[in-house]
Amino acid sequence: MERKAALLDIKKVSQSRIHEVDFNNLPFGKVYSDHMMYCDFVDGEWQRPQVVPYGPMQFDPSTKVFHYGQAVFEGMKAFKDDNDQVWLFRPERNFERINKSSKRLAIPEFPKDYFFESLKALITLDHDWVKKGQGNSLYIRPFVIATEKGVAAAPSTSYRFMIITCPAQAYYNKAVKVLFSEKYSRAASGGVGFAKAAGNYGAQFYPTNLAKEKGYEQVIWTDADKHEYLEEAGTMNIFFRINDKLVTAPTNERILKGVTRASVIQLAKDNGIEVEVGPVKVKRIVEAAEKGELKEIFGAGTAATIAQVTGFEYQNKYHDLPEVENPYNVFFKSKLQDIQYNRTEDPHGWRYAID
Template identity: 70%
Template sequence: MKPENTSLEITKATSSTIGKVDFDNLTFGKYYADHMMICDFIDGKWETPKILPYGPMQMEPSAKVFHYGQAVFEGMKAFKDKDGKVWLFRPEENFKRINKSSKRMAIPEFPEEYFFSALKTLLKLDKEWIKSGDGNSLYIRPFAIATEAGVSASPSNRYRFVIICCPAKAYYSSPVKVTIAQEYSRSADGGVGFAKAAGNYGAQFYPTNLAKDKGYQQIIWTDANTHEYLEEAGTMNIFFRIGDKLVTAPTNDRILDGVTRKSIIALAERENIEVEVRRVTVKEIVEAAENGSLKEIFGTGTAATVAQVSGFEFQDNYHELPEVENPYSMKFKKMLQDIQYNRAEDPFGWRYAVEV
């Protein structure tokens, strides 16, 4: 993370809403920290970032984000250790990815010094919203949207970059049941699957609702061309443990280059666990479930960190996964969170201290 030398316009909140929050019983995304950052792109350049009290933004009904979906976002977390120190986890990766997503959606890339200056200022102002303790964090949501008024089908010439924050606890507290997609697809070759574009997620809601009607919490997405290859799970990257080996799909223009995914691979390799990054067929996983060699399936992502899968459905056949001793999923989740919460050494240099 580069040192920032950006001046910000700061308007502090006159009072805090933190007293209204029950931090022991949080609903994800219900409460937001006292401050947010907004920065507008006007006349070909990003203006001075503003730190403001969290609140509504006024926009034209014809703003292009509403009509043509020019919107990208990121998900990050800030953690507080037992001594009250605040840490970010691999924030440079999130910054690079939102600009990669922006470029694909014809949104101007955001300056690095603006991003990190605003981020650190927000965490300093709202440090009381970051709670220590396992599972607690402050979820950070940067996003960029097209704000030009006009319904002509063309890229906007005005944009707004925003960062908001909300307190969070563990996302999936118990294993989930999933179904393998056979009809709907998350993304296609040449599309925007690799980007955190808002439309990718909106398009998932309908098939996910159908899955939930059948008793499954998430979908394992397959490739759009043949539905033979497993790619992602819900909003997460996906890992399969076959015997003592981990297998996961390679990233491409359909699959998100997940920060947690990359971290799990690095941790596994350090533990001398074999990792194969290759295409994974539905047939292979069904056969592994039937012959007993499929030990685990788990998803990885910022919100959940690691989410265990208890079983999967394919073509109306449900395959329950075995309960294994010392599962990889929980091993890696603990190792990752020990680094995030400053409970263990960080041999990778992933952890970044924030002065608050």
């Protein structure tokens, strides 16, 4: 039976907090919009979604998410054009991926109509929190956690799906230096690397802190077997420009299927830029840098869109990247944001209007 938007229960705030916010000085992920959504999975089915004022929730100390990390999440953005119309960017991909992640962690999949109607309700209620202007957006965080009480090592029988939102500006305002990992890996074959599992990110913090102690902002992760192949950068997919060819690793059971990554690859093809999708050897990138053939490295992800890398360290040797004319990272960021802010045509139908 098809569910309707009217089945969402909506409780509005009595007074907005928006006047308390300095939108010119927003730390990423620290300031939240007026409303949030939650929906519980109880007795084998998802209940009615609840849109309520943003605020704390109470959970028992034995709640399973605290003990076994049964949690997945997504990252999305809403953009406002010059006519006050709000757009999402390829939200179908995020919906598909959170359910793929959920399935890998034995979490029941969330209904599509609940997902999209909840997004529409939240963004419509908090329309004024989506600011116009380059770099401004509303960051959207859907996530689901195990909520059954009990410490038995087994999948939970109850869950809570939530969506929270926060106004955001550019995540990375400057280029970064990175460290090629020689010991630590983000994920291993047969694991949960392809899923946006919460534990994937918690496990990255320690080696990333080690890199920061050496003066690097991020780590480019290598494969868990022999550390011969470059796979992801921090929380982003990674691209290398060798001469005029764009090179990136294929998605697999270790590498996240990024929405921005897929969009960059399509835009490259649209604009006659050669793209090579295949395993990327560390040795190849180091040699390309030494020969002057490595022109650019950049990360691609929802929060940053495109993050330029100015250099990397491997085996205690630092490789500076050259300044190039008409850099790909600037080109792709501009192309993506022109679509996201409704400044140009959308030939692939990536924009999703919030009515």
